[in-house]
Each structure stands twice: as structure tokens, then as C-alpha cells.
Amino acid sequence: MKRCVLIMLSAVLLMALFCSPAQATGSKLIALTFDDGPGQYTDQLLDGLKARGAKATFFVLGDCVQYHQDTVARAFQEGHQIGEHSFSHPDLTLLSRGEIQKQFQDLTKLLDHACGSGTRYMVRPPFGKTNDVVEQAVGAPLIQWNVDPLDWACRDAQEVKRCLVNHASDGAILLAHDLYSTTVDGALAAVDDLQAQGYEFVTVSELFRRRGVALKNGAVYYRCSSTGKDLGAISAPKISVTPKGEQYLVTLSAQEGVPIYYTIDGTPVRQDSTQYTGPFMVSTPVTIQATAAYDLNGSRSETVFQTLTQPQAQPPVLSLEEDGLTFSCSTPEASVYYTVTGVQDTSEQRYDGAALSLDPGVTVTAYAKAPGFLQSAAATAVYSPSKNFFCDVFPDAWYFDAVDSICAEGIMECTEPGCFQPDSPVTRGQLVMALYHASGDPVPGGHSPFQDVSTEDACADAVLWAYSNGIVLGYDDRSFRPQNSITRQELAVFLHRFLRWNGTDLPRPDLSGYRDIAGIAHWARKPVGELTAGHILTGSNGYFDPTATASRGQTAALLCRTLEYCQQSISASPVSE
Numbered sequence: 001m002k003r004c005v006l007i008m009l010s011a012v013l014l015m016a017l018f019c020s021p022a023q024a025t026g027s028k029l030i031a032l033t034f035d036d037g038p039g040q041y042t043d044q045l046l047d048g049l050k051a052r053g054a055k056a057t058f059f060v061l062g063d064c065v066q067y068h069q070d071t072v073a074r075a076f077q078e079g080h081q082i083g084e085h086s087f088s089h090p091d092l093t094l095l096s097r098g099e100i101q102k103q104f105q106d107l108t109k110l111l112d113h114a115c116g117s118g119t120r121y122m123v124r125p126p127f128g129k130t131n132d133v134v135e136q137a138v139g140a141p142l143i144q145w146n147v148d149p150l151d152w153a154c155r156d157a158q159e160v161k162r163c164l165v166n167h168a169s170d171g172a173i174l175l176a177h178d179l180y181s182t183t184v185d186g187a188l189a190a191v192d193d194l195q196a197q198g199y200e201f202v203t204v205s206e207l208f209r210r211r212g213v214a215l216k217n218g219a220v221y222y223r224c225s226s227t228g229k230d231l232g233a234i235s236a237p238k239i240s241v242t243p244k245g246e247q248y249l250v251t252l253s254a255q256e257g258v259p260i261y262y263t264i265d266g267t268p269v270r271q272d273s274t275q276y277t278g279p280f281m282v283s284t285p286v287t288i289q290a291t292a293a294y295d296l297n298g299s300r301s302e303t304v305f306q307t308l309t310q311p312q313a314q315p316p317v318l319s320l321e322e323d324g325l326t327f328s329c330s331t332p333e334a335s336v337y338y339t340v341t342g343v344q345d346t347s348e349q350r351y352d353g354a355a356l357s358l359d360p361g362v363t364v365t366a367y368a369k370a371p372g373f374l375q376s377a378a379a380t381a382v383y384s385p386s387k388n389f390f391c392d393v394f395p396d397a398w399y400f401d402a403v404d405s406i407c408a409e410g411i412m413e414c415t416e417p418g419c420f421q422p423d424s425p426v427t428r429g430q431l432v433m434a435l436y437h438a439s440g441d442p443v444p445g446g447h448s449p450f451q452d453v454s455t456e457d458a459c460a461d462a463v464l465w466a467y468s469n470g471i472v473l474g475y476d477d478r479s480f481r482p483q484n485s486i487t488r489q490e491l492a493v494f495l496h497r498f499l500r501w502n503g504t505d506l507p508r509p510d511l512s513g514y515r516d517i518a519g520i521a522h523w524a525r526k527p528v529g530e531l532t533a534g535h536i537l538t539g540s541n542g543y544f545d546p547t548a549t550a551s552r553g554q555t556a557a558l559l560c561r562t563l564e565y566c567q568q569s570i571s572a573s574p575v576s577e
């Protein structure tokens, strides 16, 4: 019995001896570090590490970073860790606290260009020389090493490899210098050999994090022996996208508790990139880049990319024909969906190709969907109370009623079907035509007094009428310049002359409500003042803004008020025989 129990106990002990270390420690981790760079061979080293799936840590010098910014950015983006070795490689133990801090502050500023502001950098003191002052001054963990192949002295790839391989152990921190091609060749050969032995090359950050060791600022570390724990590598996040109307809804997911950083503007993920907090919308084309990281500088996953190029369908074109409203869309196989609001109210309908009869006073909104396309932007049109059809003037605009009535009376018109262009400048030709239409006068006889207005021009009759009635004078060179836009004070002068011609009396000028009187031209003060006193002009927030260009929307509103003013003064006049 006793013997039997003993045998069983020994068996359990043996199993514990053989099994538990392997299970508890997980993989053999090792940190390869490079000092004094970056240099001319660093990119070649990064190529080699990338091909081998190995991560390393670079303790860089400010003097070298200045000339190799792109290399630092590349190393950071490829998941290596960037550490600080000082700016100019002094013996820190001979410097004051302030001098030590300046060495690292200047370097941090340079490195943040590549890694993003807010990045934390571990420190390796030059020559490995440190003391209490240094440890307090740097405010970061100090990382030494326990394997040194003296690669800077031997300059022999075989020797560098032999030394790294022979002295490697689980948890070791290996020192090398990426300044020599012999070091790059030797280190990469050592990576091959040690990976074959089951070593995983990780950054210094990951070596300690995976073993559950929290590094302290000002403490000095030489290696990280097995703690019996391996928290495992950080998996790349997943990007999932769902089309939602005109855009995509993007959801990112990663291992529980690991923050995700992302960009959607094509720039690499950095420490100052957006941290994911929940699903978000993107428009195409877009490239989403995402990295899961406890610390983007060394404790991170690989970066995942997803490019979304699916185009949007073209918005439908709404046209009002005699038999009603029709929709068309230039995207192949598109279906159009529409909603009517206003005096009629319908839920969303699919357009079946039959013209839609509309009641005046409705707004129609439509969009297109097509296979292989995202939903189009919405297109909107109004069938106004006065039966005008507008795709660019809507009831929420302050000048809507004026534009509607001015168009209904044929005083102004759309520049093309459905298109009033309310925000475009009104031209001199357009304004004179509007005044002429408003006058109701017959077509005048005679020839154009202006060398740039011929009888074929749309505004020819109007210009002739306006000139004969003293409403326009033209320029000294006998030009009228019908395509020129006009300012608000010029518009006031034209309207004022129109009222005078019409025989309408205006009240005494009043400019007291404007804070920018000084900016109003001398020749425009009386007209602006009288039109203001007659409530035709109002300005905006106490400003008249005399030299701003008059828009078509504003012009419609002022014409409307001018014509109403004429009407009122006619009805107020005593009836003569």
C-alpha cells in the first residue's frame, strides 16, 4: 500500500514537474532592442522583422531621429516600440536634473510627430549609466539589458548571431545597435534560430504586460523572468459594416477591455487618433484603419484596414409636366421612393412610373436605390400655392412667398425649369426685365442706346423701356453691362427710380436704424433712406450691408414690397376725375 501510494505520489510530482511550467508560462518571450539609431540600415532591419513577424524595441537618439522621421513612423506603425535613449547620448549621471529632462523633452517633441501627442516612451540611459537623480528625472521606466553581443566592437554578423543565440533565455532583453549592416544580418539570423527554438519576439512593453508585471516610472529593469502567467498577444480588431441609407454604419470590436483606435481619413493610427466608443457612420469612398491597443507604442494588435468604395446612386430628377410630376434617375436599375408633405401628406411610396398629380402647396422628397449602390442623396421640390414648381426654393426660406408671387405674376422667372437660383446674384439685365414686366407697359419702339445690348437679347425691350423712362442710365462708354451683378445699394437706386417713375411718393429718408451708414455711397443715401422709411428695405440686425451683392431671392422680396407699396399709395390717393 505504502509503496503504491509513494509511486502514485511520485507520478503526480513528475507530472507537475513536466506539465505545469509549460502550461503556466505559455510561450517563451524575448525582447530584442536596438540602440543609437535610427540609421541607414534600420529600414532593412524593419523589412526583415516584418518578414519574420517579429517585434522589437528601438531606443532612439534625437540626433538620428531628425534625419529619419519616416523610419520612426514606420517602426511605430508596424507595431514596434519606440523608446528614448536621450537626444545626444551624454552620460546622464554627469548632468543636472534640468539637463537630463531637456534631453528627453526635446526628443519627445520630435517623436510625437511620428507617434502622436500623448505617447509614452520608456527610457534606456546611454551607456546604461544611471543613478538616483537620473531615475527621478526621467519619469519613465528605465530598461537595461541582460545580453550584450558587443556588436559595435566585433562588426561580425556570425559573431553577433552566435552571441545572441547562445545567451538568449526566456524573458531576456537583448541589446544591439541598428547602425551596422553586420548587426542587422546577425540579429535577423538570430531571430530565425530562436524562433525555431520556440521564442516569440515581443516589444519590451509586451514582455512585461504579458507576464502581468506593471512597470514603474524610475525603476530599472534588466529582464522579465517567467511569472507563471502569459496574458497572450492582442488580437486585431474586427471591422463590420452595414449599409444604412446613404452611408455605412461601422462597428468595431476587439478583445474585452482592449481600447480600439481608428482613423477614417487614410492617415495611420496614432496615439492621438480617435478612440472607439460606439458604432459610427461613414460616407464612401473611405478607408477605415483600426488597431486594438493597451498602448499604441508597443502593446498593440496589428492594424486592420477596410476600404469601402460602393458609390451612391444619383439623386432622382423631379420634373413637372402637364400631366403631373415624374421622377427619373440616371443610375441603372434605380427605384425611386418619394414622400409628399404639406396640404397632401403621404407615407413613403415607390414610384411606379405614372405621373403624379399634385395639389398646390406640397413638398415632394425623393431618393433612389439601386443594386450595387448606396442610397442616393434626397432631392426635393415644391409645387407652390401659386402653382410654381421649384427644386431650390422651399417654404422655410424667408423669401419663399415673395418668389412664389413674383414668379406667378411673370415678373421674374426660373433660369431653367424648377430652378430659381435664389442665392445667385441678380444681374442688371434680369433686374431691368423684372421692372419692365412689373410696369405692364407695352413693347417700346426704338433702338437700343447701348452698344452691348442688341435687339436679339432677351432684355432688349426692357432695357430700352428703362432707359427711356430714366430708370437706367448706363455707363459713360455707352455700355449697359447686362450680365453684371449689382450691389444692394445699386438695387435700392433702381427701385427708387422705378417708384419715382410710377409717381409714387416716399416718406422722408430715415437711415437711423443702420450702424453702417458710413459705408453707404453718397448717391445711394437718399434712395436707401426713403425705401427704408417706406419699409421696403429693412436691413439685417441693424446693418444695411450696402456693397454686398444682391441675390435673386432678396431681389424678389424687395420687388414684392415695392409693388405692394405702389398699390397702397394708389388706393390711398384721392380719387381724381
Ligand code: ZN
Binding pocket: 035, 036, 085, 089, 126, 127
Ligand atoms: Zn547608446
